Each structure stands twice: as C-alpha cells, then as structure tokens.
Amino acid sequence: MSKTSDGKTTESAAASGTAKRLEEVLDNLDLKTIGAPMLRTLLAQTMETLKIARRRVDEQQNHLEILTQLSTTDPATGLLNTRGLHLILRRVLARAKRDETGGVLIVIDLDGFKAINDSYGHPAGDEVLVSVARHLVGEVREGDEVARLGGDEFAILMPGVSRREADLRARALSTGLNGLIVPWDGKAIQVRGSVGGACYGPDDDMDTIYQRADEEMYRQKNDRMSIRTTGGKHDA
Numbered sequence: 315m316s317k318t319s320d321g322k323t324t325e326s327a328a329a330s331g332t333a334k335r336l337e338e339v340l341d342n343l344d345l346k347t348i349g350a351p352m353l354r355t356l357l358a359q360t361m362e363t364l365k366i367a368r369r370r371v372d373e374q375q376n377h378l379e380i381l382t383q384l385s386t387t388d389p390a391t392g393l394l395n396t397r398g399l400h401l402i403l404r405r406v407l408a409r410a411k412r413d414e415t416g417g418v419l420i421v422i423d424l425d426g427f428k429a430i431n432d433s434y435g436h437p438a439g440d441e442v443l444v445s446v447a448r449h450l451v452g453e454v455r456e457g458d459e460v461a462r463l464g465g466d467e468f469a470i471l472m473p474g475v476s477r478r479e480a481d482l483r484a485r486a487l488s489t490g491l492n493g494l495i496v497p498w499d500g501k502a503i504q505v506r507g508s509v510g511g512a513c514y515g516p517d518d519d520m521d522t523i524y525q526r527a528d529e530e531m532y533r534q535k536n537d538r539m540s541i542r543t544t545g546g547k548h549d550a
Contacts, residue, residue, distance in 0.1 A: 390440060391447035394461035399469055402459050403520055406473050411516045417473035418480035420487065420511040421527040422450070423535060424466035430503060438498045445496045446505060453490055469527075477513050484511045488534075508535035 386398030394402070403419070410416055424446065431439040443462070450460045450468060459471040472483065488509040496503040510531025514523045 388462040391444055391462050393447050393451075393468075394459060396461065396463050399459060399461035399463070399471065400520065403471060403523075406471065407514065407518065407520060407523075410473070410514065410518075414516045415474060416476075416513060416515040416518075417471070418475050418477075418483070418511050418513045419523050419527045420470040420472065420480075420484055420509060421463075421524075421531045422468040422470070422487070422491065423508050423531055425506040425508060425535065427466035434498055434501070434503065438496075438503065441498055442496050442503060442505060445494065446491070446507075449490065449494055450487070453487060480511055480513050484509050508532070510534050 386395060386401065387393070388395040406417065424442070427439065427442070430442055443466070446468065447460070447462065450470060454460060454470055454472070457473065461469045461471075463469050470487070472480065475483065488507070491505060491507045491509065494505040496505060508531050510527055510529070510533065512523050512526035512530060
C-alpha cells in the first residue's frame with residue numbers, strides 16, 4: 315500500500331472511530347443536564363466528523379468517475395469505445411421514443427488498413443487511427459458522439475437530424491475522410507474508408523440500427539471495390 319493510501323486509511327479509521335464514539339455519547343446524552351460548554355464540544359465534533367465523511371464521499375465519487383471514464387473510453391484515440399457508445403445510444407433511443415424524434419447512426423470502416431500496418435508498421439497504423447479520430451471529431455456538431463468500435467471501425471451518433479440531412483452529412487464525411495492524408499516518416503499515407511448509416515426513429519432498437527448501418531456501410535465498401543476493380547481492368 316502506498317504512502318497516500320496509508321494516510322487515507324488512517325483518516326478513514328479515525329473518522330469511523332470518532333463517529334462511533336460520538337454516536338455513543340449522543341445515545342447516552344441527557345439534554346436536561348447538558349451544559350453549554352459540552353454542547354459546543356459535541357457540535358464541534360459533529361461538524362468535524364461530517365467534514366471527514368464528506369471528503370470520503372467526494373473521494374469515492376471521483377474514483378467512480380475515473381473508473382467509468384476508463385471503461386467507456388478507447389485508450390488509443392480518446393474517443394468513446396463500444397461500451398461508451400452503447401450507453402449513450404440507449405439514452406438517445408429512450409429520448410427518441412419519449413419525444414418521437416430520430417437521428418442517424420453512421421458507421422465507418424477504413425479500407426486497406428491492414429496494408430498500412432504491413433507497409434509502414436503498426437506505429438504508422440496507430441497514427442492513422444488517431445488522425446482519423448481527430449478528423450471525425452472536427453467534422454461533427456456539438457452534441458454528436460464519435461466512437462471507435464475497435465480495429466479500424468468508427469461510429470458517429472447524430473441525434474435530431476432528418477433523413478435528407480443524414481444523407482448529406484454521410485456524403486460529406488465520406489468525401490472528407492477519403493481526402494485525408496497522414497504524414498509519416500517523410501511519406502504520405504492516403505486514408506480510404508467506407509461510410510454507411512441508418513436513420514432511427516421512436517420505434518427502433520439498438521441492434522436493428524447497428525445492423526442496418528453495417529449493411530449500408532458494406533454496400534458502400536463493395537461498390538467502391540467494384541469501381542476500383544473495373545477501373546483497373548479498363549486501365550490495363
């Protein structure tokens with residue numbers, strides 16, 4: 315146990331002992347015979363015990379907040395992880411059901427990410443992930459949520475957008491992402507990615523939304539690969 319932990323343990327034990335003694339005194343107290351000096355002493359001890367208890371509660375609350383943040387944050391990019399996005403999406407869907415509103419979940423999968431790792435090394439791949447995360451955060455509105463779902467897959471939750479606006483924003487995200495260049499060791503790594511999305515409404519559930527967004531993303535990916543293959547044969 316560290317020195318700091320020893321100090322906190324000693325303080326907690328002292329507070330517990332003081333509280334117990336104070337409780338015993340109060341249980342045996344005869345209010346008819348108590349004098350002003352003793353009353354002031356008891357009040358002072360009570361206030362000190364309450365202050366120590368408040369500090370302990372604040373420390374525990376801070377500790378819980380740190381643990382919650384660690385459990386919902388992707389350490390590589392600082393974005394929400396899958397668990398963090400799920401927690402927010404559940405709240406957003408509950409609000410959508412209550413207020414009869416909607417929005418869109420956009421899913422992004424990087425194309426050729428394995429080739430980047432193989433050609434430039436994993437540190438370069440990590441830099442690409444960080445650059446993509448930074449780019450996506452810069453492209454969304456305040457109140458939108460950006461997450462890394464794992465590997466080379468990202469997601470963006472945009473509450474309160476219409477179907478038409480969702481389509482426009484997905485197109486803009488795709489254009490910006492596929493124009494992103496990451497400098498690395500004197501070279502330029504071109505980022506490529508497929509973007510798909512699914513609008514949601516008051517009656518949708520999380521699994522269905524994810525499935526529709528994934529299907530649309532893979533449809534976009536297949537279309538992009540088909541275009542590249544056709545172009546290659548034509549050029550040949």
